[in-house]
Amino acid sequence: MNMNNSSGGGSGNFLLVPIPEYPLLDCVPNKTVKIVVLGASSVGKTALIVRFLTKRFIGDYEANTGALYSRKVTLDGEEVSLQIQDTPCVALQDDADGLYCQEQINRSIYWADGYVLVFSITDHSSYRTIQPLYQHVRRIHPSGNIPVILVGNKSDLLRARQVPVDEGETLAASVGGVYFEASARENHEGVHAAFLHLCQEVRTSACAFDTTPQTTDLSFNYYFYSLHVMVCLWFYRLIELWEELTGRNGEEASTWPDLNPQTCRS
Numbered sequence: 379m380n381m382n383n384s385s386g387g388g389s390g391n392f393l394l395v396p397i398p399e400y401p402l403l404d405c406v407p408n409k410t411v412k413i414v415v416l417g418a419s420s421v422g423k424t425a426l427i428v429r430f431l432t433k434r435f436i437g438d439y440e441a442n443t444g445a446l447y448s449r450k451v452t453l454d455g456e457e458v459s460l461q462i463q464d465t466p467c468v469a470l471q472d473d474a475d476g477l478y479c480q481e482q483i484n485r486s487i488y489w490a491d492g493y494v495l496v497f498s499i500t501d502h503s504s505y506r507t508i509q510p511l512y513q514h515v516r517r518i519h520p521s522g523n524i525p526v527i528l529v530g531n532k533s534d535l536l537r538a539r540q541v542p543v544d545e546g547e548t549l550a551a552s553v554g555g556v557y558f559e560a561s562a563r564e565n566h567e568g569v570h571a572a573f574l575h576l577c578q579e580v581r582t583s584a585c586a587f588d589t590t591p592q593t594t595d596l597s598f599n600y601y602f603y604s605l606h607v608m609v610c611l612w613f614y615r616l617i618e619l620w621e622e623l624t625g626r627n628g629e630e631a632s633t634w635p636d637l638n639p640q641t642c643r644s
């Protein structure tokens with residue numbers, strides 16, 4: 379499988395753009411791969427995403443960002459829009475069976491097509507979070523195939539290892555995915571291979587289920603939502619114009635979300 383920056387240059391500059399939570403009109407549903415990265419606190423969720431997208435390890439990351447990143451990639455010769463959702467951490471409840479999981483995470487799980495479940499090999503409690511987390515994903519998607527990979531991150535910290543490789547492999551098999559040990563800190567290739575594998579799984583799974591015509595309920599809901607967003611934007615613009623004409627512009631701070639993309643150059 380071939381996967382490149384749309385610009386063609388693997389190390390060239392590209393935009394790393396947090397985008398609104400739901401895709402707008404320029405994302406074609408059948409050509410979008412949506413991935414969510416889930417796991418306990420400080421296992422390296424953000425570090426893995428940033429490593430995959432920029433090839434860089436920064437070291438310090440804003441905690442619990444919940445940012446959504448988007449970029450164009452080429453999968454098997456076809457250009458697709460890849461969206462990766464970072465999430466706040468989940469935590470085991472005191473009885474160790476249930477999960478503390480913010481509503482925002484539930485929405486991301488519902489939204490996504492593929493799942494990166496991350497634990498740190500240096501933190502056995504993060505490993506124990508994975509099974510309940512997977513069950514949680516299953517509850518939200520009770521039927522069908524769930525493309526998933528399990529990533530044991532921080533493999534550079536071998537002396538602090540608390541989770542043996544075979545435990546990782548056993549857990550991956552139990553959730554129906556492949557196990558990758560990776561180091562966001564030291565190894566871009568391992569991280570890249572893991573994300574690439576999941577992208578391919580999502581594409582394969584989408585092809586397997588894509589037997590319906592284009593006008594499914596999902597497509598209808600998608601376009602209806604996009605239309606709704608566009609109407610809201612125009613309505614807001616009309617209010618702004620009206621305020622300008624009547625001299626009320628600037629009296630109140632706007633509460634409309636900032637939709638300007640931020641830029642991060644690799």
Ligand SMILES: Nc1nc2c(ncn2[C@@H]2O[C@H](COP(=O)(O)OP(=O)(O)OP(=O)(O)O)[C@@H](O)[C@H]2O)c(=O)[nH]1
Nearest residue numbers: 419420421422423424425437442467532561562563
């Ligand atoms: N040694 C080592 N440190 C890592 C690795 N990946 C991440 N870290 C460090 O682990 C800490 C947490 O990384 P984050 O990417 O913020 O982890 P997170 O899971 O997004 O954290 P939360 O958002 O708080 O849940 C940071 O200090 C990173 O520098 C890795 O592969 N090896």
